[in-house]
Amino acid sequence: MKTRHFLAALMATSFAGCTVEGLALLDDLRDQLNNQVNGKAVVVNVGGMDYQVSLNLSPQPLIVVPEETAPPADYPGIGIDTGNAVVDGLKVRLTGIELDGGEDERHANVADWTNSPKEIEISKGFSGSVSAETVIPYGTYAGIQVRMAPGYSLKAWAYLDQNEDGEIDFTAWTTSSGVTWQSEKLLPEELTGYDYYDYGFMYWTTADGVESTRPEGEGTWFAYPIEVTSADTITNALGAEVPNPDTLQVDIRIDTLHLAKVWNGQGQRDDLFGGFADHTNDHGVTAGELFPDGAADFAIGYLPLFTLVNEPQAVAETYEVSDGDDFAFGWTQLATIVFNGDGEPVIGRVRDRGGLDLNQFMALFTSEGDTYTFQIGDGDLLYNNDVAQAQHQVAGFQRLAVDDAPVQITVSDGAQCSQAAMQCQGDRTGFIRRIARDN
Numbered sequence: 001m002k003t004r005h006f007l008a009a010l011m012a013t014s015f016a017g018c019t020v021e022g023l024a025l026l027d028d029l030r031d032q033l034n035n036q037v038n039g040k041a042v043v044v045n046v047g048g049m050d051y052q053v054s055l056n057l058s059p060q061p062l063i064v065v066p067e068e069t070a071p072p073a074d075y076p077g078i079g080i081d082t083g084n085a086v087v088d089g090l091k092v093r094l095t096g097i098e099l100d101g102g103e104d105e106r107h108a109n110v111a112d113w114t115n116s117p118k119e120i121e122i123s124k125g126f127s128g129s130v131s132a133e134t135v136i137p138y139g140t141y142a143g144i145q146v147r148m149a150p151g152y153s154l155k156a157w158a159y160l161d162q163n164e165d166g167e168i169d170f171t172a173w174t175t176s177s178g179v180t181w182q183s184e185k186l187l188p189e190e191l192t193g194y195d196y197y198d199y200g201f202m203y204w205t206t207a208d209g210v211e212s213t214r215p216e217g218e219g220t221w222f223a224y225p226i227e228v229t230s231a232d233t234i235t236n237a238l239g240a241e242v243p244n245p246d247t248l249q250v251d252i253r254i255d256t257l258h259l260a261k262v263w264n265g266q267g268q269r270d271d272l273f274g275g276f277a278d279h280t281n282d283h284g285v286t287a288g289e290l291f292p293d294g295a296a297d298f299a300i301g302y303l304p305l306f307t308l309v310n311e312p313q314a315v316a317e318t319y320e321v322s323d324g325d326d327f328a329f330g331w332t333q334l335a336t337i338v339f340n341g342d343g344e345p346v347i348g349r350v351r352d353r354g355g356l357d358l359n360q361f362m363a364l365f366t367s368e369g370d371t372y373t374f375q376i377g378d379g380d381l382l383y384n385n386d387v388a389q390a391q392h393q394v395a396g397f398q399r400l401a402v403d404d405a406p407v408q409i410t411v412s413d414g415a416q417c418s419q420a421a422m423q424c425q426g427d428r429t430g431f432i433r434r435i436a437r438d439n
Contacts, residue, residue, distance in 0.1 A: 039137045040228045041247040044097050044110050046146070047129035048122035049255045049306070049316040049336070049437070074168065076320060076435055077258060077352070078159050079329055081267025084258040085172075085298055086188075089155035089196060092303070093117035095215065096147040097132060097252075101139060108136035110144075117149045122256050138228050143221035144250060144307050150212035153196040156298055157188060158262035172262050172296040181264070181296040203301065204290050208283040220252065220305040224385060245310060255304040255336050257318055257437055258351070265295045304349050306338050313341030317399070318435050323355040325406055325431045331355040335362065335432075345372055345399070356411055356430045357422045359391050372397045377416060390414030397432060406433035 077084030095117050099108040111118075111132035118130045157173035168185035174197035188194075201207035202216045224239050228248060233241045280286050291297045308314045317339065322332040332355055337348035348362030364375040364387055374397060375381060375390035396409040409430050417424035 039135045040230075041133065042099070042108075042110060042136050042228070042250060043131060043133045043247055044144070044250045044252065045129060045131045046094065046097070046120060046252045046254070049253045049257070074159055075258075076327075076332070076334065077329055078161055078168070080160060080162055080164060082261055082263050083158060083160055083329070084334075085156045085158035085260040085262045087154070087156045087256045087259050089121060089123040089153075090254070090256050090259065091119055091121045091153035091196065092202075092254075093119050093149040093151070094130060094146060095149050098145050098147075099136060099141040099250075100143045100145050100219065101141055106137075106139050106141070108134075108139075108141065110134050110136070114147075122254055123155070136228060138230065140225050140227045141222070142225045143219055144252065145217055145219045146252060146303075146305065148202065148216040148218070150202055150207070150214055150216055151198065151200050152202055152300070153198045154260060154298055154300075155194070155196045156260045156262075157191055157194065158260075158298070159185065160262065160264055162264065170264055172264070172298070174298065179295070179297050197298075201290060204285065204287045204299065205281050206283075207281070207285055207290060209285060210290060214283070218303045218305050220307040221379070222307055222309060226309050242310075249310050249312065251308045251312065251314070253306040253308070253314075253316065253338070255306065255316060255349075257336065258334060259304070260298040260300050263291065263297050263299070265291075265293060265297065304336065304351070306336075306347060306349070308338065308340075308346070311340045311346070314338055314346070316437070318437055319400070319432050320435055321350070321356060321358065321409075321430060321432050323428070323430050327406075327431070327433065333358060334435075337362065339399070343399070345374070345397075348374070350376070353421070356428065357420075358394070358411070359420055362394075364390070368395075370398060371395070372399075375414060377414065378419070380416075388415045391416045391420035400432075400434040402434050402436050404434060406431045 075084065075086060095114050096112045097110040099110060101107060120130050155174055157171065159168045160170035161168060162170050170181065170183055171186040172179060172181040173191045173194050175193040176195045176197065178197060200211035201209070202212070206214055206216060208214050224235050227234060229244065232244055234244045235241060291299060316336055319335045319337060320327050320332050321335050324331060333353070334351045335348055338346050340346050345365045350358050350360050350362065358376050359378050361378060361381050362374050362376050363381050365372050373393060373395045375387055375393055377389055377391040380389040391414045393412045393414050394409055395412070396407060398407050400407065409432050411428045411430055413424045413426060
């Protein structure tokens with residue numbers, strides 16, 4: 001059965017007579033009428049991560065550590081030449097959304113905005129969103145793909161501690177004409193001309209120039225593949241059988257918390273680009289061409305997408321994971337974890353490198369009293385929903401409030417530990433704590 005886009009058919013220009021375009025439109029409508037008999041309505045919403053409004057978002061108290069190693073207290077991840085940024089706004093232009101069948105190569109087009117991209121603005125409060133609705137054929141779908149036009153707009157500011165004395169001495173921020181900076185600490189309200197800055201490319205690894213012409217895309221996989229069916233029940237994100245709704249709701253959440261990295265234009269770029277700063281990408285473009293020496297700049301490595309199916313009450317929380325209870329910069333990773341409406345962790349994604357050096361994807365959460373054990377690895381862990389693909393296992397995780405003390409976790413080797421950055425090391429001890437998402 002052909003997979004067509006229902007809304008595109010309805011929105012097509014009118015026609016008279018049996019032209020080629022008219023016959024094609026009739027063919028689209030005929031297919032969609034078939035799909036309404038043998039398919040299901042799907043609503044896809046794209047927006048930012050919601051705050052957990054019921055939990056305390058007061059600032060996290062600092063853990064007392066020796067003065068010479070204490071990180072600045074303004075927000076997590078303030079570095080020397082590179083570091084985390086505070087993102088107040090992100091704009092991307094969506095060109096399409098499709099459900100992905102995975103290994104059976106089934107695809108179902110949900111939206112096609114190639115000729116008129118839909119701009120979505122995600123800012124604090126996360127009011128920006130876009131949605132699409134169509135009817136797709138029955139079948140099993142493993143994930144969702146989001147297509148984007150090259151380029152993005154960013155509104156962000158950042159601090160650095162260039163002389164490592166524990167005091168902020170560098171502020172960078174975006175304006176409409178570029179990125180500016182001063183060698184002192186400025187408060188957000190003191191940032192002259194603070195505004196969105198437009199980048200003509202999205203990722204340096206895929207750009208074909210400063211004004212890139214290459215389309216971009218990001219995919220995310222369901223914690224469990226979904227079956228679009230007329231059956232009475234379906235499997236939810238926790239693997240439980242639940243009533244089959246008339247309309248399948250898919251929410252794509254984009255996490256902008258500390259999404260951008262800042263660089264002062266002078267030190268090594270490896271922390272900014274994951275160790276690839278001196279390489280040339282497949283299109284002959286170097287990072288130096290896109291982010292010249294001597295000028296402060298911001299960059300994003302990827303868009304963290306989370307997909308939830310029929311979980312409208314889900315929320316996101318962010319945790320710091322470290323090999324020590326001082327959570328020192330460079331030895332700490334950020335992990336965003338999504339909880340469903342019942343308060344159970346469903347999926348998570350880790351950023352940065354260092355410390356325990358866990359890979360990106362957190363999945364297969366299981367409860368043990370008040371604590372959880374989860375598996376972590378690369379994409380195969382999610383693609384196959386298979387514990388045999390885990391590089392490590394983390395035990396002792398607890399859901400925390402922002403002002404709770406850190407808890408100890410244990411990291412052990414998974415079946416694929418030989419593929420991990422830290423390889424197979426046996427049991428290791430680490431720490432995890434909750435941080436506020438309002439920065």
